Amino acid sequence: MDFDQQLQLRFALIESSKVLQSLHLYHGAKWSSEALNGLCPLTNEQKVAVFQQSQQRPPFSFLPQHSQEEFLEFTEQDKLLMAASYFSFKEFDRCAHVLKDCTSPRGLFLKLYALYLSGEKTKYDETGGVLGQQDGKVQNQKLTEISKELENYGKQSTRGQLEDPFLLFLNGLVAAKLKDNAAAQECFYKSLTIYPFNWSCWSELIANLASFGEALNVLNKFSKNAKFMNNRLYHVMLRFFKITISQEFFQQFNELYEDLSYLLDIFPKFSYLKIQKALISYNALDYVAAENIFDDVLENDPLRLDDMDTYSNILYVME
Amino acid sequence: MDFDQQLQLRFALIESSKVLQSLHLYHGAKWSSEALNGLCPLTNEQKVAVFQQSQQRPPFSFLPQHSQEEFLEFTEQDKLLMAASYFSFKEFDRCAHVLKDCTSPRGLFLKLYALYLSGEKTKYDETGGVLGQQDGKVQNQKLTEISKELENYGKQSTRGQLEDPFLLFLNGLVAAKLKDNAAAQECFYKSLTIYPFNWSCWSELIANLASFGEALNVLNKFSKNAKFMNNRLYHVMLRFFKITISQEFFQQFNELYEDLSYLLDIFPKFSYLKIQKALISYNALDYVAAENIFDDVLENDPLRLDDMDTYSNILYVME
Incomplete structure (x- = not known):
């Protein structure tokens, strides 16, 4: 991947960190921002050049643009700001109420996502939480609406x-x-x-796959999609998907290690990727390799909690 | 206040909603966004005009601008995005850790504010929460640092x-x-x-005042400050302060009702302002007037929780 493409990838991840954060899709925002910080760092000269360029014109956007919606969203801006602040206080119903007449895609998303979370919260309270007595028996009441x-x-x-x-x-x-x-x-x-x-979307898709066969079907569909065939950046995201399903379903593609090293070349410091590699080693019962990777991840990110259950298990098995 | 000034006020509140939200100063962001929605609504024609104008040039900013800091913040952007996502998960120590080498004002603020909240969280856990046995005896351990x-x-x-x-x-x-x-x-x-x-700042200042005398001293200092004398928008914020201290300390200035109606002219739909008026009536034992205002506020904002303790008390007293 040449420097120009790497720069495009950087802009895409900056944009997605921001947009996912603003839509309260926190898992996706975290993934994008960690991916961004996992890229090869720019040199000081490159930073100056990129900064000057960004002052002159805004970077290319990967989000679909519709000029009609821009004005609509502008007219809804005041309500969107108020809704965002209610969201921060987890006042989901109030957030949805403020946005009740909004018709921009953004306004509608925030309204319905707030409703969704309100329904999840009620469900959680009624069932006594995850692993509570009623867990799994009660449905989120807002889904049909x-x-x-x-x-x-x-x-x-x-x-x-x-x-x-x-x-x-x-x-x-x-x-x-x-x-x-x-x-x-x-x-x-x-x-x-x-x-x-939007890693929130990829990970929900993965969670939804019942078998490795199903995963392969989806992978096939993406691979034949023109956008994913022609756009190098789209292709990068698909490789993350491929590695993750391989890891989750304990299956090794022939090209698994090739994919891993391709992505590690682009993202040498990305914890998610390192941990996928560690989990693949762990699944192949290579505990020493897995432990070494976890040690390296924790050195750079000592307060990390994600996947630490596996690390703890590795340490236990190796004792 | 003429239309141009009202428009400036609108931009100032939009900007402050955004900046306070991005700094996780949620109370201030909520106040600003409610104030924004409390302004006289724009007509459709005005909306189109303002939108077109905003497409051509960015609105005036009230935040201090330093071109040196812009580049510094740009170089820290990747870390700031990652820190923001950790903040959303309340991983405060991890957020501070990511920002450890940042030197832009924004980076430093987020790092130290995350440390502050981490200290508050530890204090809360150790004391058994507000009203817990140890409440008030334990100090936030991060303050000196x-x-x-x-x-x-x-x-x-x-x-x-x-x-x-x-x-x-x-x-x-x-x-x-x-x-x-x-x-x-x-x-x-x-x-x-x-x-x-930044209403978070005004309200902390008010919470810090020990007596009405102290409040008057501060008010005096602001009133003599050239910025607050010359800038109509600054003056608006000072009037909110004035009304609030008057209400909080049960004191009536001669010009209290004049101030209230001045602000209500600008912010006819702002719940905070209406509720200040209700609380002033309540403090003067005029329960009927207070109840009417609360009824009106709840009609527009039926899911509001703020100040509902007072409303409930009024209903109880009037029974």
Whole structure:
């Protein structure tokens, strides 16, 4: 990957960190910002050049742009700001109430996502939490309402279907909770072909796969998609998907180590990637290699909690 | 206040909602965004005009601008994004760790504010929470460290003292916790003269006032400050302060009702302002007037929780 493409990747990850954070998709924002910090650092000269360039013109955006929606979102800006502050206080119903008349994709996403989280919170309270007595027996009560509103919104759109990547993602989330796995996968797939830099969406898609066979089908579909074939940056995201399903399903592709080293060349300091490598070693019962990688990750990120259960298990097994 | 000034006020509140939200000063962000939504709404024609204008050039900023810091912040951008995502997960120590080498005002603020909250969290856990057995006996263990780092940073600045409004605000927070009320007030005062659209700072200043006499001294100091005398927008913020201290200390200025109606003209739909009026009526034992205002506030904002304890008390007294 040449320097220009690496720079594009950098901008894509900066943009996605910001947009996912602003949509309260915190897992995705964390992944993007860790990926960004995992890239080869720029030299001081490069930093100056990139800074000067960014002062002159805004960087290329990977988000779909619609000039009509810009004005709509502008008119809803005041409400969006108020909703964001209610969201910070976890006042989800109040957030949804403020946005009740919003019709921009962003306004609708935040309204329905707040409703979704409000439903999850009520469910959690009623069931006594994860592992509580009622866990798994109670449904999020807002799902049908959200699903209907998304359906209507899609019907009223120019092409008669949802086109915003984040609304598609939310639709997938809701479908998955309603146990309609095929619909969920279709939504996640569509969302990612429009905007692939949303790790929240990739990881929900992965969580939704029932078998390695299903994973291979999805991988196949992406691989044949023109966008993923032609755009190097899209392709990078697909490789992350490929490595992750390989790790999650304990399956080794022939090209697994090639993929890993390709990505590690681009992201030499990305903990997520290192940990995938460690988990692959762990699954292959190579505890020494796995432990070495975990040690390296913790040296740079000593307060990391993610995946530390596995690390602790490795240390226990090796004793 | 003419239309141009109202528009400036609108931009100032949009900017402050965004900047306070990005600094995780959620109370201030909520206040600013509610104030923004409390302004007289723009007509559709005005919206189009303002939108077109905003496309051509960015609106005037009330934040202090330093071109040197812009490049510094640009070089720290990747870390700032990662820190923001850790902050969302309340991983405060990890957030501070990521920012350990940052030297931009923004980087330093986020690092030290994360440390401050980490200290508050530890204190909370150790004392069994608010009203726990140890409440009030244990100190936030990070205060001295934060205070020293702010002092050093000030000394190394061009003018030998802190000049960033948010670092000054944080310094005030720390001084208040260390029971140095005079220093705290001085910091809050300085912060507000640089950037008055930070309600988190005004309310900490108010919480720090021991008597109405002290409040009047501070009010006097602001009133004689050239910025607050000459800038109509600064003056608006000072009137909010004036009304709030009047309400909090059960004191009526001669011009109290004049101030209230001046602000209500500008912010006819601002709940905070309406509730100040209700509380003033409540303090004057005019329960009927107070209840009417609360009814009106709840009609527009049925899920509001703030100040509902007082409303509930009014309903109880009136029964």
